[in-house]
Amino acid sequence: MKNNTNKRIGIKDIAARAGVSIGTVDRVLHNRGEVKEATRNKVLEIVQELDYTPNIFAKSLSSKHTTKLAIVIPDSSDNNPYWEKPVSGIKLAAEELTHYNTEILYEHFDASDRNAFKNVLHKVCDQNPDGIVLNPVFKDISLEFIQEFDKRAIPYVFIDINLREVNNLAYYGQDAEQSGWVAARLMEASTPKFPNLLIVKQSKWKVFSSHIERRIEGFTRYFTEQQKVINTTTIEIDLNASNEPYESLNKVFDQNISYHGIFVPNSRGFKLANFLKTKGLNNIITIGYDLIDSNIDFLQQGYLTYLISQKPELQAYKAIWALFDHLVTKKPIRKTNYSAIDIIIKENIKYYLENK
Amino acid sequence: MKNNTNKRIGIKDIAARAGVSIGTVDRVLHNRGEVKEATRNKVLEIVQELDYTPNIFAKSLSSKHTTKLAIVIPDSSDNNPYWEKPVSGIKLAAEELTHYNTEILYEHFDASDRNAFKNVLHKVCDQNPDGIVLNPVFKDISLEFIQEFDKRAIPYVFIDINLREVNNLAYYGQDAEQSGWVAARLMEASTPKFPNLLIVKQSKWKVFSSHIERRIEGFTRYFTEQQKVINTTTIEIDLNASNEPYESLNKVFDQNISYHGIFVPNSRGFKLANFLKTKGLNNIITIGYDLIDSNIDFLQQGYLTYLISQKPELQAYKAIWALFDHLVTKKPIRKTNYSAIDIIIKENIKYYLENK
DNA sequence: TCATTTATCGTGTACGTTAACGAAAAGCAA
DNA sequence: TTGCTTTTCGTTAACGTACACGATAAATGA
Numbered sequence: 001m002k003n004n005t006n007k008r009i010g011i012k013d014i015a016a017r018a019g020v021s022i023g024t025v026d027r028v029l030h031n032r033g034e035v036k037e038a039t040r041n042k043v044l045e046i047v048q049e050l051d052y053t054p055n056i057f058a059k060s061l062s063s064k065h066t067t068k069l070a071i072v073i074p075d076s077s078d079n080n081p082y083w084e085k086p087v088s089g090i091k092l093a094a095e096e097l098t099h100y101n102t103e104i105l106y107e108h109f110d111a112s113d114r115n116a117f118k119n120v121l122h123k124v125c126d127q128n129p130d131g132i133v134l135n136p137v138f139k140d141i142s143l144e145f146i147q148e149f150d151k152r153a154i155p156y157v158f159i160d161i162n163l164r165e166v167n168n169l170a171y172y173g174q175d176a177e178q179s180g181w182v183a184a185r186l187m188e189a190s191t192p193k194f195p196n197l198l199i200v201k202q203s204k205w206k207v208f209s210s211h212i213e214r215r216i217e218g219f220t221r222y223f224t225e226q227q228k229v230i231n232t233t234t235i236e237i238d239l240n241a242s243n244e245p246y247e248s249l250n251k252v253f254d255q256n257i258s259y260h261g262i263f264v265p266n267s268r269g270f271k272l273a274n275f276l277k278t279k280g281l282n283n284i285i286t287i288g289y290d291l292i293d294s295n296i297d298f299l300q301q302g303y304l305t306y307l308i309s310q311k312p313e314l315q316a317y318k319a320i321w322a323l324f325d326h327l328v329t330k331k332p333i334r335k336t337n338y339s340a341i342d343i344i345i346k347e348n349i350k351y352y353l354e355n356k
Numbered sequence: 357m358k359n360n361t362n363k364r365i366g367i368k369d370i371a372a373r374a375g376v377s378i379g380t381v382d383r384v385l386h387n388r389g390e391v392k393e394a395t396r397n398k399v400l401e402i403v404q405e406l407d408y409t410p411n412i413f414a415k416s417l418s419s420k421h422t423t424k425l426a427i428v429i430p431d432s433s434d435n436n437p438y439w440e441k442p443v444s445g446i447k448l449a450a451e452e453l454t455h456y457n458t459e460i461l462y463e464h465f466d467a468s469d470r471n472a473f474k475n476v477l478h479k480v481c482d483q484n485p486d487g488i489v490l491n492p493v494f495k496d497i498s499l500e501f502i503q504e505f506d507k508r509a510i511p512y513v514f515i516d517i518n519l520r521e522v523n524n525l526a527y528y529g530q531d532a533e534q535s536g537w538v539a540a541r542l543m544e545a546s547t548p549k550f551p552n553l554l555i556v557k558q559s560k561w562k563v564f565s566s567h568i569e570r571r572i573e574g575f576t577r578y579f580t581e582q583q584k585v586i587n588t589t590t591i592e593i594d595l596n597a598s599n600e601p602y603e604s605l606n607k608v609f610d611q612n613i614s615y616h617g618i619f620v621p622n623s624r625g626f627k628l629a630n631f632l633k634t635k636g637l638n639n640i641i642t643i644g645y646d647l648i649d650s651n652i653d654f655l656q657q658g659y660l661t662y663l664i665s666q667k668p669e670l671q672a673y674k675a676i677w678a679l680f681d682h683l684v685t686k687k688p689i690r691k692t693n694y695s696a697i698d699i700i701i702k703e704n705i706k707y708y709l710e711n712k
Numbered sequence: 713t714c715a716t717t718t719a720t721c722g723t724g725t726a727c728g729t730t731a732a733c734g735a736a737a738a739g740c741a742a
Numbered sequence: 743t744t745g746c747t748t749t750t751c752g753t754t755a756a757c758g759t760a761c762a763c764g765a766t767a768a769a770t771g772a
Contacts, residue, residue, distance in 0.1 A: 010758050020722085021721065022758090022759085023761085026759075027721085035720070039721085054758085055758050056759095062727055064727085065760090178703065189546040345699075354693075364728090378729085382731075383751085419757080717769080717771090722765075726760085733752105734752090739746100
């Protein structure tokens with residue numbers, strides 16, 4: 001933004017316009033008090049009017065304060081490698097931000113362990129960061145700490161899971177229901193009329209799988225709203241167990257129903273695909289989630305037909321930058337940020353991998 | 357880079373160590389001459405030893421040199437509004453970069469006029485920019501000017517069209533052939549076996565439509581490589597004419613062939629969709645390119661089934677930042693940057709529009 | 713009333729770099 | 743030697759912001 005002339009405006013322009021010194025403008029901009037309400041308002045008015053944005057080069061040069069941003073997300077495992085992705089986004093952001101006196105504290109925890117989550121949050125609190133990126137898997141514990149964040153006025157950004165009715169700076173993640181809807185749309189286009197469909201759910205993963213339930217809701221809602229008749233079977237399998245879920249799947253496939261399509265509303269589609277491969281079933285339309293390595297592998301082999309991706313590395317990356325923009329450059333941040341629902345097939349996956 | 361202590365070293369540290377003033381160090385670092393050979397060597401030696409890297413904040417703050425970046429792309433028209441998109445990316449980048457002494461010269465030309473292209477490039481040369489973003493529609497003319505750029509050591513970045521075997525800093529754009537391949541893949545999934553397919557080409561647009569030809573190549577290559585039998589008709593229509601291409605299309609549709617799918621390998625899918633709408637044909641799978649407003653409109657109405665997008669606003673945005681990073685912050689730049697091939701349907705378009 | 717506190721504001725220096733300006737040193741001719 | 747030019751170098755004022763410090767004015771207390 002420029003004003004009428006071609007010169008960028010700085011605090012000294014504001015000072016001149018407001019008839020005060022740059023010291024006063026600085027106090028107003030940083031809420032450091034010691035300014036009369038009237039002058040404060042006048043300065044703020046002119047800041048608005050001239051659409052002032054600070055020069056972060058000068059700021060970074062001058063300031064000796066390094067802003068600390070904390071990231072709290074689950075660690076990745078062989079059974080759920082999803083969280084590897086955000087880490088690469090974090091690394092990229094961290095690299096870009098070292099220039100700007102910003103330090104990133106990356107903390108992770110076992111996603112099935114409530115205590116681990118609590119401990120990590122305690123640790124983060126002790127480090128007193130300037131901002132927090134959080135994947136709030138356990139709602140009750142999260143809310144507890146959020147109270148503390150609010151008290152200390154530490155901004156926090158959610159990724160992947162959104163909590164309503166709290167004062168988070170932003171949310172970066174998917175619109176779960178709509179992504180299920182998209183999956184159904186693709187399923188319909190690739191299967192015959194009156195198809196037999198199978199939905200493979202994860203059992204024992206109840207606490208934080210609300211967004212997975214919503215994917216399934218979106219999936220089934222599509223067919224009912226479009227008044228398309230389908231035959232759906234839903235099975236629950238412990239996909240996080242380290243042994244392969246062959247027995248459970250065998251039971252389903254032994255019942256002499258030939259499925260036209262299978263929907264796996266979580267990132268463990270590769271487990272199903274592996275089963276299909278051993279069975280030699282490569283003519284079933286399968287839809288899974290997330291570009292993790294094993295999924296990509298089976299997509300390229302043809303045992304997964306579609307993957308729906310939400311660019312998790314971008315989510316973490318954007319979340320960090322949101323905090324930075326809020327804290328340093330004072331840019332306004334949009335609260336709800338749904339990621340694009342990417343449709344990945346064998347033919348376009350290459351480009352998604354290349355764009356980091 | 358830090359030295360053994362924890363403090364960043366600057367030119368004043370070098371000056372102290374070399375027993376000279378910072379002015380001298382500066383002259384050495386910038387090859388501004390007026391320094392005795394002996395002292396020059398001593399300074400360079402210490403620069404090496406202390407592993408000095410300049411503070412780009414201070415540099416940018418202090419320097420009164422504004423880097424000029426030129427953008428040369430076709431102008432958009434009602435018949436080809438594609439190039440509106442990059443402009444919004446340019447505007448965003450321009451806004452973000454005004455902070456950093458960077459000025460953006462936006463030059464556009466009539467994409468059907470060789471002379472216009474030449475004139476614009478001449479103009480750009482005269483302005484002697486520090487970097488150039490170019491859509492090299494006319495290969496021969498482009499190569500001519502590229503020689504000049506190379507001679508002047510001006511870095512240039514291509515968008516949307518890539519030229520091989522030249523020394524460009526980077527390329528941001530699609531892999532045209534692969535995007536046609538993706539289109540074919542979608543077409544196959546949504547149409548019956550042995551489908552009747554129609555390809556709607558743009559006539560009289562030959563010189564710079566190599567990437568459109570490559571889309572078609574990719575499209576047809578898919579079916580041959582998969583050994584799928586299709587029946588393809590290709591028609592050429594002047595989609596850039598301001599009158600609607602009804603006559604030509606009528607001729608094709610009067611021949612009593614019922615088409616299952618139509619592929620429009622350019623951004624003018626909306627013209628076809630409009631025809632289908634007046635004819636009341638909404639059961640044909642249609643695949644077009646680019647998220648321009650009229651295409652979005654017909655996608656939502658159901659007369660376009662799939663759109664393939666390449667996020668052109670991101671291309672221009674990234675191209676500009678590549679130049680900035682190269683020139684100012686000295687970051688290494690990756691040369692070839694294919695954009696993701698986005699598959700857009702009615703159900704997920706919302707999220708693409710929201711992400712700028 | 714005057715002294716003292718308190719609220720409010722301006723000044724000055726620093727951050728690391730650029731570049732103009734002028735000073736000192738060296739070279740050169742007489 | 744003197745006077746002059748040329749080479750070589752140091753000093754200093756910016757760039758836009760942060761923040762300590764000191765200054766001023768207003769409010770309070772006696």
